[in-house]
Amino acid sequence: MRVSLTTHGGLAAAITRQLPPRVADTDQLSPEVAAELRGLIDAVRGDPPGRPDPAARDAMTYTIVVEHGPEPTTLTASDTAMTKSFADLLDWVERNAA
Amino acid sequence: MSAHRTLSCITPPFILTRLLDSDNHAIRDAALSTLLTSAQLRGERGVRSLIAGALVTPGDGRRSIFDCRHSTFLPSATLVRSEGEADVADVSVNQAFNGLGTTRDFFRTVFQRDSIDGRGMRLLGYVHRGRHYNNAFWDGQEMVFGDGDGEVFSDFTGSLGVIAHELAHGVTEHTAGLEYHNQSGALNESLSDVAGAMVTQWFLQQTADQADWLIGAEVFTPNIDADALRSMKAPGTAFDNKLFGKDPQPDHMDRFVELPDTDQGDNGGVHINSGIPNKAFYLLATGIGGYSWDAPGRIWYESMKASTATTEFQGFADITLRKAEELYGTESREQQAVKEAWSGVGIQVSTTPTLRRQ
Numbered sequence: 409m410r411v412s413l414t415t416h417g418g419l420a421a422a423i424t425r426q427l428p429p430r431v432a433d434t435d436q437l438s439p440e441v442a443a444e445l446r447g448l449i450d451a452v453r454g455d456p457p458g459r460p461d462p463a464a465r466d467a468m469t470y471t472i473v474v475e476h477g478p479e480p481t482t483l484t485a486s487d488t489a490m491t492k493s494f495a496d497l498l499d500w501v502e503r504n505a506a
Numbered sequence: 507m508s509a510h511r512t513l514s515c516i517t518p519p520f521i522l523t524r525l526l527d528s529d530n531h532a533i534r535d536a537a538l539s540t541l542l543t544s545a546q547l548r549g550e551r552g553v554r555s556l557i558a559g560a561l562v563t564p565g566d567g568r569r570s571i572f573d574c575r576h577s578t579f580l581p582s583a584t585l586v587r588s589e590g591e592a593d594v595a596d597v598s599v600n601q602a603f604n605g606l607g608t609t610r611d612f613f614r615t616v617f618q619r620d621s622i623d624g625r626g627m628r629l630l631g632y633v634h635r636g637r638h639y640n641n642a643f644w645d646g647q648e649m650v651f652g653d654g655d656g657e658v659f660s661d662f663t664g665s666l667g668v669i670a671h672e673l674a675h676g677v678t679e680h681t682a683g684l685e686y687h688n689q690s691g692a693l694n695e696s697l698s699d700v701a702g703a704m705v706t707q708w709f710l711q712q713t714a715d716q717a718d719w720l721i722g723a724e725v726f727t728p729n730i731d732a733d734a735l736r737s738m739k740a741p742g743t744a745f746d747n748k749l750f751g752k753d754p755q756p757d758h759m760d761r762f763v764e765l766p767d768t769d770q771g772d773n774g775g776v777h778i779n780s781g782i783p784n785k786a787f788y789l790l791a792t793g794i795g796g797y798s799w800d801a802p803g804r805i806w807y808e809s810m811k812a813s814t815a816t817t818e819f820q821g822f823a824d825i826t827l828r829k830a831e832e833l834y835g836t837e838s839r840e841q842q843a844v845k846e847a848w849s850g851v852g853i854q855v856s857t858t859p860t861l862r863r864q
Contacts, residue, residue, distance in 0.1 A: 416769045418641040419668065419722070420659070420735055421777035425770070426751045463646030465675035465686060465694070469769040486769075487578075488645050495578045499637055 409434040409476040411445065413501045417486075418468040430505035441504070448500050449474055451493040453481070458489035470498055565628040567610045567621035571599050574635040580648070583632055598663045602631040602651060605669030612670070612705045613677065616799050617807050622676035629673070633663055642668050644675035658730055658749070665724040666709060667702035674701030682813035687767045689818035691776035696783035697810055703738055703787075704799045714791035714798045720744065738788045741781030755781030759819075759852030782851050783819060790847035794840060801840045805830050820855075823848040827855040 412429040434442040452472075460467065467487040474481040485494040572583035573596065586599050593600050606629045613619040621627045630648040639652025642662040649672040654660040662668050675698050678684055684694035699721050707717045721744075722735035732745035741755035755778055756762055763778045765771035772778060787806060791798040809825040817825070826848070830841035848855045 414770075417772060417777075419643065419662070419671070419777075420640060420725075421772045422754055423735070423745070423750045424640070425772060426754075427749075461646050462686075463679060464643060465679075465698075466641065466643035466672065467645065468641050468643070471769075487641070487643055487650075490578050492579065495636075502638060 409442070409446070409474065411449070411475075411501060411505065412473050413498070413505060414471045414473075416469045416471070417466070419466045421466075424468070430501060432501060432505040437504075445500060445504075448493070448497040449481075449483075452483050452491070452497050455491045455493040457485045457491055457494060460486040461488040464488040470494075472497065472501060565621075566626045567614070567629055569603055569606050569610075569629045569631065571603050571606075571631045571633060573599065574632050574650075576634055576637050578636045580632055580635075580645075580650070596633075598633040598651070598653070598661055601661070601663035602633050602649075602669065605663065605666050606631050606649070606673060608666060608709050609670040609673045609701075609705050612708050612799070616704075616708065616803060619677070622673060623680045627676075627680075631669075642672050644672045644679075646679070649673060649676075654725065654727070657727060659725050660727050662725055665722050667706045667721050667723075668725060670705035671698040671702040671721065674698040677701070678810065681811045682817060683815045684813065684817060685815050686773055686776060688774035688776075689779065690816055691773050692779035693783055693813075693817065693819060693822055695776045695780035696787070697806070699736060699738060699780060699784050700787050700803075700806055704803050707797065708799050713796055714788075714802075715795070717798070719788055736777075736781065736784065738784040741785050754778050755784075757781055757785045757851065782853075783822065786823070786847045786851045786853070789850045790843055793843040793846055801834065802843075804833060805840065805844065808833065819853055823853045823855045 410431065410433045412431045414429045415424050415427070418424055432445065434445060437445070460469070464487065469484065469486045472483040474483065483494065483497070485491065485498070568589040569587075570585060570589070571587040572580070573586045574580065574583045577583070586596065587594050587603050610621055610629060613621070621629065632648055632650040635650050635652050638655035640654055640659040642649070642651045644650075649669070651662045652659075654662060675694070678694055678697050684690045684697070686694055702721050703717065703719055707714075710717075719739035720734035720737055723733060725735065726732050730749070731747040734744045736755060737744040737753070741757040742753050744753040744755070746752040754763060759782060762782065763775050765775035765778065767774040787802065790805070791802040794801050805826050808829045809822060812825050812829065813822055826844050827841060830838065830844045834840040845855055
């Protein structure tokens with residue numbers, strides 16, 4: 409399973425939009441860590457995100473693409489509509505992805 | 507000081523709201539803590555909206571700074587410093603507190619504006635949001651600051667210009683209400699950069715010629731080869747390095763960047779094309795000379811108040827010409843400088859309405 413994170417918007421949008429995605433591949437993770445990642449992804453799938461606040465300015469949006477099986481799954485969230493499950497997954501990807 | 511407690515309370519919100527105006531710090535902080543605790547317990551969006559409404563009631567622009575303790579869930583943040591209280595040990599808290607205070611004082615002193623909404627709206631700042639969070643934003647009610655990842659970005663409260671930029675988003679929302687996409691969005695972003703530059707220059711008592719006109723010069727770590735997030739004097743030159751490439755901001759309509767109105771396209775390049783009105787303001791300020799917040803700032807501020815949600819570059823430029831005439835007279839030096847500033851970025855201004863850009 410391959411997980412990639414791209415970030416958009418924010419005060420530094422001109423910079424963040426030029427950064428490459430951050431990627432984690434479960435083939436390169438220990439079984440325990442890979443299982444932790446799968447658990448975090450499952451939690452996000454069962455916890456749909458809220459609607460971003462239209463009044464927000466400089467907020468960032470996050471797209472996490474999970475490639476596993478025939479169809480990739482895309483998970484998205486923004487700073488103003490962040491579920492705890494997505495925040496946990498985002499934190500994991502930011503700590504572990506290259 | 508920590509006012510974060512887990513208790514339930516049956517005090518009606520309108521009473522708690524009144525208590526927020528108490529001169530007694532302890533009472534005020536307890537009321538605020540109770541409102542926040544209620545939201546945390548119930549976890550309801552409706553409750554959060556209720557509290558937000560209570561907190562934006564007139565309060566003479568009183569500041570409250572909250573520590574997110576690296577959470578992304580703002581209702582769980584802890585109140586750590588309120589108006590009238592002394593410095594605390596946390597540098598980020600003090601920087602946010604002081605930056606919001608300087609920006610509030612700037613709007614009050616220079617434009618006679620009472621806080622974000624013109625009616626004394628409370629200033630709520632949240633620091634230490636998330637882990638390694640490379641951003642600061644205005645969420646429609648509050649200003650939120652990240653610590654940066656320590657590799658590329660550092661603490662966003664370290665930049666007075668950034669703090670003023672975020673507060674100014676609130677001012678724009680309460681005046682023109684510029685839609686946050688395409689040209690109106692880029693104008694919205696530019697107005698925040700203009701405020702960031704003016705507040706910084708006002709704090710340092712710099713003339714337009716003395717200022718560096720950089721936005722967010724302080725948010726990079728020393729490891730990063732970048733001058734700032736943006737340069738108003740020379741859009742497109744704030745950075746050029748291997749890690750994140752060259753600054754994509756245009757400085758002229760000939761180089762306007764067409765981007766999709768999506769998250770991926772920065773909502774039509776709101777942080778990209780803001781370089782064009784940014785440069786126009788720089789040209790105006792240096793063209794008139796002296797302090798940017800005097801005639802240039804007054805013309806821009808009055809033009810913002812006269813703009814609408816869909817105002818684009820040309821429309822705003824035309825408004826600035828009219829405002830320069832109203833404030834300083836027909837064919838005045840200031841009005842001539844407005845014409846020349848917009849011409850310098852490829853926009854010809856007139857006092858007759860023009861069609862919107864297609």
